[in-house]
Amino acid sequence: TDNTCDAEMTATRVSASQRKERGNILFRLGDFDAAIEQYVAALKKLKPQALSPGAPVIVSCGDPSNGSAKRYRPGTVATVSGNVAEVLFDDDSPQTGDVDEAEIPVSRLVLVGDPVLQSSVYLNLAKAAAKRGDRLEPVAYAHRAVCTTHHIPEQEERPVSMAKALLVLARAELNRSN
Numbered sequence: 378t379d380n381t382c383d384a385e386m387t388a389t390r391v392s393a394s395q396r397k398e399r400g401n402i403l404f405r406l407g408d409f410d411a412a413i414e415q416y417v418a419a420l421k422k423l424k425p426q427a428l429s430p431g432a433p434v435i436v437s438c439g440d441p442s443n444g445s446a447k448r449y450r451p452g453t454v455a456t457v458s459g460n461v462a463e464v465l466f467d468d469d470s471p472q473t474g475d476v477d478e479a480e481i482p483v484s485r486l487v488l489v490g491d492p493v494l495q496s497s498v499y500l501n502l503a504k505a506a507a508k509r510g511d512r513l514e515p516v517a518y519a520h521r522a523v524c525t526t527h528h529i530p531e532q533e534e535r536p537v538s539m540a541k542a543l544l545v546l547a548r549a550e551l552n553r554s555n
Contacts, residue, residue, distance in 0.1 A: 390491055393422035397498050404501065409509040416502045423490040428462065430454055433489040435524040436464055436481060447517040449487070451527035462486060467527050487521065492528035496538050499525060503545050507552055515549035522546070
């Protein structure tokens with residue numbers, strides 16, 4: 378029933394929030410590896426189970442093997458057929474590499490469950506990875522946060538979340554280039 382589904386979604390969100398808070402405590406204690414583990418666990422709790430038309434996603438694009446950080450684009454699933462999906466892109470960013478493909482392998486899609494909490498967790502991951510001394514990971518996580526923020530409804534926290542995400546992304550890019 379709808380009430381059972383709502384209760385499960387609330388419990389999942391609470392569990393993800395608790396993981397995020399544990400990560401925050403570990404971050405403040407300087408245990409960045411353990412903080413990252415908690416943030417990753419929080420993200421796993423937030424992801425919806427099924428990929429279906431209308432699902433908000435971020436699409437992995439670009440080639441990180443050339444020494445650059447992984448990039449993403451926000452989109453919405455139009456259709457799913459086997460291991461490929463057609464995605465309608467939600468942003469006006471220029472296409473990079475093969476991101477304008479009609480059919481995208483499902484393996485390149487990251488489902489967005491709770492965009493406000495998910496974006497916040499990605500930002501925390503970016504900060505923890507930077508504190509740990511990583512160069513590419515913080516950029517990739519911050520870029521995921523920016524793209525996930527596109528799925529926050531305009532009237533909610535989107536402008537503030539976007540500003541935070543862009544600031545963390547800029548810092549990560551500067552750190553990477555130093």
